[in-house]
Amino acid sequence: MRNFLTLWRRELTSTFLSPIAYVTLVVFLAVSGGTFMMGVFNNAGRSQPLSNLLFASIILWMTLLISVVSMRLFAEEKRTGTLETLMTAPVTETQVVLGKYAGALAFLLIVAAPAVGQVGVLAYLSPGITLETLDLGALAGGCAILVLVIGFFTAIGLLVSLMTRNQIVAAVCTFCAVWLALLAGHILSAIPAGTGRIPDYLSVVGHIEDFSRGQLDTRPVVLYVTGTALLLYASVRVLESRRWK
């Protein structure tokens, strides 16, 4: 446990001490805030829930951020050779994977938190939206699905980063994989009859819409938790295989 916490702290510290973290933070908050406000003005007078607009704008730009953050998790260490040094330390592969995953996830959630807070600022500044009329249940649901989806996408990025030593390749592949996961439901629903309810079950967009309306469901929770666990397990096995090759 101590090794895991050490690795986590190391990962988080190195991320926050890097200038790239702040550049991505500034750009992310600006574009997600801009997208959110654009959605609000376009939907003024309609019955579109505010929480839907907020979490849709966060997830949209979070795909880019996840690609940038996860690309350096393992790819950089492999390129510079520090991975071998790390593996000689008295740590298990599981601790390394979990430590890096937790560090990246913590950074992404810390970045997403102020983005969620933008709706509170809007409620404060807008006479038409008050803190009382904000649907806190829907916001809580949206936060829950945000954590699950970010966790799942980060696990994708970590596995991809483990497969290559080139950061750019890792970033591009992660971006593509994340968008494939995001659009899986839409792609499957385009196939003529035969897929049944599977597109709905796999639709990340549908899950975000439901949760950010306050409709909680155990199925997406199980999907993301098992998906994340599977990807992390695969990452551990891939890292272990390096030792035997």
Added chain:
Amino acid sequence: MAHDEQYEDADEETDAVAADPAEDGNRSIWKQRGRRFATGLNVSVSVLLAAMLALMVNYIAYRYYARWDVSASHFYRLSDRSRSLIASLKTDVEVLVFLRKGYDRDLYDDSRNLLKEYDYEAARAKPQRLHIEFVDPDRDLARTRDLKQKYEITDDNVVIVSSGGRTKFVEAKEIMEYERRLTLNARPPRKIAFHGEQVFSSAIQSVIQERRPVVYFLTGHGERSIQDFNEQSGYSGIARDLRRDNMDVRTLQLAERRGMPEDGSVLIIPGPTRRLSSAEVDMVARYLDKSGRLLLLVDPGVVTGLERLMEDWGVRLGRHTVVGYTYTGRDLIVLEYGHHAITRNLAGIACSFTQPRLIESTAAATAPRAAPDQPRVSILAANTAEGWAEADPNQNPPRYDPAVDKRGPVPVAVAVEKGLVKSIDMELKPTRLVVMGDGYFVSNGSLASAVGGNVDFFMNAVNWLTEREVLLSVGPRIPGELRLNMTSREARRATAIIVGGFAAAAAALGFLVWMSRRR
């Protein structure tokens, strides 16, 4: 010679040693490849097994799941009535949803989200009787063609509910109500109300019923007419609501038909302004004696000819006008109701009566232990203790005069039941009446301007009279609107703060970290 042999042997040994590194190298490469292959195979197999385990867990989660609505609006939460309807299904009901996303995105999303709740409730019922299928007319072309032929569908935006050969079509315009107004620019119409649960549940109920209730509206005595589309006085709106609730609505001239038709489930007398003849009153009396069902709406100051008959049933049509809490000075707002199946779901919902007539009950009829062969009157709605029954309707503003007025609470609507007998062998249908002291109660003007409880109250009364308490009226959901109420300047300021402020704060934080590292 020996020396040559020794060198020959040495040469042979050298040749042998020179040949080994190449062999060893080859063997080493193949060993390495083999080890890599084995490692790769090991990883692949273990990940594949883990994936299968994840798939199994997801399959179980797909079959056995739970949903909660934690939103403040509960916009898509099903009412208890719909849930009990789904749980009580005895035959299979198929729901085919043909809604084109591009036609009306809000309608599509709201309908789909609501039907997900139906699906969830259906999955909880064992065995599952309600089966919902979503068909996208733009994508599922073959399926769309087959179903169009089967159901002779001409419109792509329809929900089809079918069971046991009976089919009910729910059109898109019934699901969502829009504000109709002329505008100079092409703005999308504003949503006023979402009737999804009402229309879907009604449709399910209609296809499981072998027979639809027939509601007759009496005419010929100046009653409000279901064919009158007048904005104020007409009853066309409530007739539409009754049809939407799967009832057959017709008019009845007692003098022509010489009695209530055999297929009639309920007789409604909506605010007559002239007396019924004694022969007509006798027809109504005979109908009631044979377990009839009557909904009577009477205005103050009108002599209907039914006063004696009503007294026989324990109801006195008073001459007073009931006053109490009011919005406009002419209406009576009721927020608390009597304990009855009709008003069970009206707690917290306001109803508005326009200068209602006092509807009293006789003492015997409200006795707590009235025999089954005596009429039992239950008070549905009344004013409060601060109100009273005003004897002089022309007094403006009304003032309480203890000599002639009656202190509240006094009733404005009552329900009567007589003759319910249940035994091991049989159950006799009771006679049921509902009497309301306001003929304007559900006219078009009242539906448009009054508080929302009037329709629910009326529909509940009709459903009680037709013994359809399983599904009582479900009110529409009013979509909330995103309103900023900001000037352009305020909007620009808010955008600058949200977009620029947060980013600037992050940049400042980064600058501080950079400065501290430099030191």
